[in-house]
Amino acid sequence: MSTEQSYEIGEYPDLAxxxxxxxxxxxxxxxxxxSTTNIVITVLTIYxxxxxxxxxxxxxxxxxxxxxxxxxxxxxxxxAAGQELGACWAFIGKRFEIFVYGFYPVEERWRVDLxxxxxxAALVPVLFDHVPYRKQGLxxxxxxxxxxxxxxxxxxxxxxxxxxxxGGFMLTLTIGVTGIVGSLPIGIALxxxxxxxxxxxxxxxxxxxxxxxxxxxITLLFVASTMLNYFLPPGTTxxxxxxxxxxVTLFSSAYIAEVIRGGLQALPKGQIEAADSMxxxxxxSMRLIILPQALKISIPGIVNTFIGLYKDTTLVIxxxxxxxxxxxxxxxxxxKWQGLSTExxxxxxIFFFVSCFSMARYSLYxxxxxxxxx
Amino acid sequence: xxxxxxxxxxxxxxxxxxxxxxxxxxxxxxHVLKNVNLEVYRGERIVICGPSGSGKSTLIxxxxxxxxxxxxxxxxxxxxxxxxxxxxxxxxxxxxxxxxHFNLFxxxxxxxxxxxxPIWVKQVPRKExxxxxxxxxxxxxxxxxxxxxxxxxxxGQQQRVAIARSLCMNPRIMLFDEPTSALxxxxxxxxxxVMIELAKEGMTMLCVTHEMGFAKTVANRVIFMDGGEIIEExxxxxxxxxxxxxxxKLFLSQILAH
Numbered sequence: 001m002s003t004e005q006s007y008e009i010g011e012y013p014d015l016a017x018x019x020x021x022x023x024x025x026x027x028x029x030x031x032x033x034x035s036t037t038n039i040v041i042t043v044l045t046i047y048x049x050x051x052x053x054x055x056x057x058x059x060x061x062x063x064x065x066x067x068x069x070x071x072x073x074x075x076x077x078x079x080a081a082g083q084e085l086g087a088c089w090a091f092i093g094k095r096f097e098i099f100v101y102g103f104y105p106v107e108e109r110w111r112v113d114l115x116x117x118x119x120x121a122a123l124v125p126v127l128f129d130h131v132p133y134r135k136q137g138l139x140x141x142x143x144x145x146x147x148x149x150x151x152x153x154x155x156x157x158x159x160x161x162x163x164x165x166x167g168g169f170m171l172t173l174t175i176g177v178t179g180i181v182g183s184l185p186i187g188i189a190l191x192x193x194x195x196x197x198x199x200x201x202x203x204x205x206x207x208x209x210x211x212x213x214x215x216x217x218i219t220l221l222f223v224a225s226t227m228l229n230y231f232l233p234p235g236t237t238x239x240x241x242x243x244x245x246x247x248v249t250l251f252s253s254a255y256i257a258e259v260i261r262g263g264l265q266a267l268p269k270g271q272i273e274a275a276d277s278m279x280x281x282x283x284x285s286m287r288l289i290i291l292p293q294a295l296k297i298s299i300p301g302i303v304n305t306f307i308g309l310y311k312d313t314t315l316v317i318x319x320x321x322x323x324x325x326x327x328x329x330x331x332x333x334x335x336k337w338q339g340l341s342t343e344x345x346x347x348x349x350i351f352f353f354v355s356c357f358s359m360a361r362y363s364l365y366x367x368x369x370x371x372x373x374x
Numbered sequence: 375x376x377x378x379x380x381x382x383x384x385x386x387x388x389x390x391x392x393x394x395x396x397x398x399x400x401x402x403x404x405h406v407l408k409n410v411n412l413e414v415y416r417g418e419r420i421v422i423c424g425p426s427g428s429g430k431s432t433l434i435x436x437x438x439x440x441x442x443x444x445x446x447x448x449x450x451x452x453x454x455x456x457x458x459x460x461x462x463x464x465x466x467x468x469x470x471x472x473x474x475h476f477n478l479f480x481x482x483x484x485x486x487x488x489x490x491x492p493i494w495v496k497q498v499p500r501k502e503x504x505x506x507x508x509x510x511x512x513x514x515x516x517x518x519x520x521x522x523x524x525x526x527x528x529x530g531q532q533q534r535v536a537i538a539r540s541l542c543m544n545p546r547i548m549l550f551d552e553p554t555s556a557l558x559x560x561x562x563x564x565x566x567x568v569m570i571e572l573a574k575e576g577m578t579m580l581c582v583t584h585e586m587g588f589a590k591t592v593a594n595r596v597i598f599m600d601g602g603e604i605i606e607e608x609x610x611x612x613x614x615x616x617x618x619x620x621x622x623k624l625f626l627s628q629i630l631a632h
Contacts, residue, residue, distance in 0.1 A: 274477035277438050278491035278543060279466035288490060292481050372481055372523040 059086045070336040102167015115148045163241035167322040176310040182249035187256025212254035220247045225319040252309040263298035303363035307356045389416040397446030408602040421589040424599035434549045438469045470540030474552040476532040478524035485520040488539045510538040530561025550581040
């Protein structure tokens, strides 16, 4: 070979890698065609995508009808254009508001919009480090839930809106975000309580976690909607949505507690010993040393639980609350639009996918940001 | 370093800083420490050696209450170790500890590792704590690593950070629990050098180690433990050249043989 050359011992220089190892060609060789199995899988995958994607695009976009008055209308429009009948998105368009706001009074819907914007604004300083005015932002994040609660429920100058008018995506967000925000601190407290040296506290935490984990969420929701009435003194009214919020929060906090316990156990004992030997108090060691590391290890599990919780909000349909899925099913009863269940379910699926996928990506971002090894 | 141990006398000062009296400890039903009596005076450099499982680490971990003793007394700086958290905290503020596996906090930078305890335990303002941290990092010769995370440093560097971190609390006593046992051979020296410097400055040190060279040059007293008891203690010169007890002789022959 022409590149062969002799060097003094100990003087061999670093050479550039061969072209086949780097760049696009290197990537393709390594990732798509590195072995016979790999080649077969690559070819099959390409064929599979070829079969699936064009019809899907046709149904969703090219043959779809976006503006129409009824299902028959959709069909007529498609025929007039000489297309196959694709998705009839006009249905979703007509129903869009009820999907978003549920039965919230039309003239009060600005309150939902404002709440949504406030929620996003409150999330930004919590989720990201390098935003301007983060400190002030975090104070806002702290008080935002109270303001949002007031906006949604009303009273004190605003027209009260009973919570059985909540529905659609705003209901999903209300339950999901409350559950997520509430269950993390409760879960941390339970996980620490379960490791406590005080037997009474430990037993209470273990009993709570095991009871909640041992009972299906639906059962808890039924308990929330009916049984509590038996236990509470007669005449007490306990808002259905509030009961659901409490149950969902407690349910996922039990799971979060176990996920975080896993993280706590993964930490070497030397960490707490080092903190102790320097004279840090229990809560200081937890806040400064143990929890930051345990939570970091637990991120995948925590986000997994949150995604599960978010999707479990669809179960409220069973106790008579109308989340997007419930709204969709109710809309299907309309004779004008009968038989369009695919559109409804695809639409709801996209909504959930976007939310959950964002959470998953955020957790990856967080893991990368907190990685401090080499 | 001089070849002869300079401090043949056991008492380098009259100020008693650690006084352990008739101390016993059990792990469950296992009797790990048996009737330990030990007096440490200000400025002493004590090396504790012995076969593994002899209770030497447990002994120094009792001094800052990482382990609890069940019988007898441990008095550090005139404060007795009891279940009183106030006493424990007071003692831990005065006693620094360096561990075999460094135990740096991986999620904090080197500088944050060092400044953390002064800020939270002693309520030192952050600026001041960081300045102190830089001073000690300079003393252990790694000021340029201050902004890195522990995971990016070599073992020897990490252990030096751990020493600096302890020094930031301005301790009156330093405990070393096998500080070089987890290090690659070429990194042992850099850590020992830092410890030798500390000894020269008059720090009271208790050091569990197998580095006999360190014991010979730095210690004023060597303690040999076996089976949870202090078998023999003497100045290093006598200890190595003229061991009294059979078990000491056996131990020394084993570690010095290779």
